[in-house]
Amino acid sequence: MDKIVSLDAKKVVDELGVSRDIKNLKKDISTLDDVIQTELDTIDFNSKINNIEKNAISLELEYIQVQNKYLELEILHNNQDLLYQKALGVIFTDPNPLMILDSKTFKIDEVNASFSNLFNLTESQVKGKLTSELNIISLDDLLSLEKRLLNKDEISNFELKYISSTGEYKHGFLNVRLYESGGFYAVSLTDVDQLIENKNRLQDLNAKLEELNQDLMTIQSQMKQSYKDAVSLSITLLSKKSDETSEHCDRVGLFSYELASEYGFDEYHSNIIGDSARLHDIGKIEIPDEILKKPGKLDADEFNYIKRHTNKSENIFKDYKTFNLASIIALNHHEKWDGSGYPNGLKGTEIPIEARIAAVADVYDAITSKRVYKDAETHESALNEIFNESGKHFDPAVVECFIKSQTRFKEISNKFKEKKYD
Ligand SMILES: [Fe+2]
Numbered sequence: 001m002d003k004i005v006s007l008d009a010k011k012v013v014d015e016l017g018v019s020r021d022i023k024n025l026k027k028d029i030s031t032l033d034d035v036i037q038t039e040l041d042t043i044d045f046n047s048k049i050n051n052i053e054k055n056a057i058s059l060e061l062e063y064i065q066v067q068n069k070y071l072e073l074e075i076l077h078n079n080q081d082l083l084y085q086k087a088l089g090v091i092f093t094d095p096n097p098l099m100i101l102d103s104k105t106f107k108i109d110e111v112n113a114s115f116s117n118l119f120n121l122t123e124s125q126v127k128g129k130l131t132s133e134l135n136i137i138s139l140d141d142l143l144s145l146e147k148r149l150l151n152k153d154e155i156s157n158f159e160l161k162y163i164s165s166t167g168e169y170k171h172g173f174l175n176v177r178l179y180e181s182g183g184f185y186a187v188s189l190t191d192v193d194q195l196i197e198n199k200n201r202l203q204d205l206n207a208k209l210e211e212l213n214q215d216l217m218t219i220q221s222q223m224k225q226s227y228k229d230a231v232s233l234s235i236t237l238l239s240k241k242s243d244e245t246s247e248h249c250d251r252v253g254l255f256s257y258e259l260a261s262e263y264g265f266d267e268y269h270s271n272i273i274g275d276s277a278r279l280h281d282i283g284k285i286e287i288p289d290e291i292l293k294k295p296g297k298l299d300a301d302e303f304n305y306i307k308r309h310t311n312k313s314e315n316i317f318k319d320y321k322t323f324n325l326a327s328i329i330a331l332n333h334h335e336k337w338d339g340s341g342y343p344n345g346l347k348g349t350e351i352p353i354e355a356r357i358a359a360v361a362d363v364y365d366a367i368t369s370k371r372v373y374k375d376a377e378t379h380e381s382a383l384n385e386i387f388n389e390s391g392k393h394f395d396p397a398v399v400e401c402f403i404k405s406q407t408r409f410k411e412i413s414n415k416f417k418e419k420k421y422d
């Protein structure tokens with residue numbers, strides 16, 4: 001008890017108070033620790049959850065991106081294949097030397113047969129190689145070409161020197177096209193020397209063709225002359241029988257040429273018609289003199305006999321193809337447009353045009369020249385007679401031609417008359 005009484009009251013209060021505060025504080029701290037720990041645990045857990053979620057989302061996005069990239073690549077790959085296949089189709093059918101280069105490595109993927117032949121290199125010798133390894137293009141050209149390829153330039157008609165299988169430098173044009181989406185270059189080479197050679201060969205062929213053409217023209221001209229000579233020889237023989245008849249034949253030939261030209265035949269054919277018409281009366285060579293040269297009028301029998309000169313002419317020519325047209329004219333020159341002529345009574349266009357032409361020429365000369373049985377009549381009377389007989393004796397179209405060319409008819413007649421009195 002004394003112990004208690006002797007205690008300082010303030011000290012006791014202080015002592016007890018402090019003790020209680022510390023206990024409370026410790027208790028509070030302990031409680032706070034629990035709370036903090038609980039809080040901390042909660043915070044960490046949420047954060048972990050967040051991180052995992054974020055990672056999952058990020059991974060998923062990444063996956064989608066990768067998947068898209070994969071799809072893109074797959075599409076690209078398919079397109080590349082398609083384009084590449086198309087390019088292969090082209091290079092194997094192209095007659096020019098062609099190759100396909102990988103657009104990244106510049107190595108040769110494919111070449112065609114023409115390329116292999118030009119450089120005498122097999123497919124296995126070139127596949128996977130760089131062009132520079134093959135020694136097929138001159139170094140200067142190769143460097144310049146590589147520079148342009150690296151710049152991804154489109155190269156058209158790049159003039160270069162290439163080295164052929166025989167080791168010679170030759171000229172060529174290179175065309176390069178980049179197929180970026182296909183991942184390759186298509187390279188084609190045009191052989192300029194071959195082009196020049198082809199051009200020269202073409203020029204040689206043209207020159208030979210021109211020579212042949214000249215030869216042909218010479219032969220044609222010789223044949224024309226031969227025909228003229230054969231006709232002249234026949235007329236010379238006829239003149240031995242009758243000068244009058246042979247001169248008549250010469251003039252009918254010239255008149256027929258004029259009418260044929262006027263009718264629209266070209267120069268070559270007008271000449272053939274003229275020459276052939278000269279022989280229209282050749283059959284008269286077989287007519288006895290007493291009828292052919294009879295000064296007076298012929299009786300009916302004599303006239304019927306003389307009419308046979310048409311068939312006689314045909315008979316003379318029958319074995320000679322060259323005289324086919326002369327035979328046609330000789331047989332038909334007395335036929336009439338209205339069908340009243342002889343020997344076959346042909347009508348209109350049944351009568352060959354060459355004979356319709358010779359008919360007008362024949363009658364014009366018969367009227368305007370002197371015969372043993374009559375005097376020469378004027379050009380005007382012949383003109384009237386022919387004009388009146390248009391559509392009866394004569395083809396109206398040929399009469400038209402005669403009217404247009406009558407000045408030349410007069411000139412020919414006059415020349416012969418002058419010749420006679422020279
Ligand atoms: Fe006749």
Ligand SMILES: [Fe+2]
Pocket residue numbers: 248252280281362
């Ligand atoms: Fe005649």
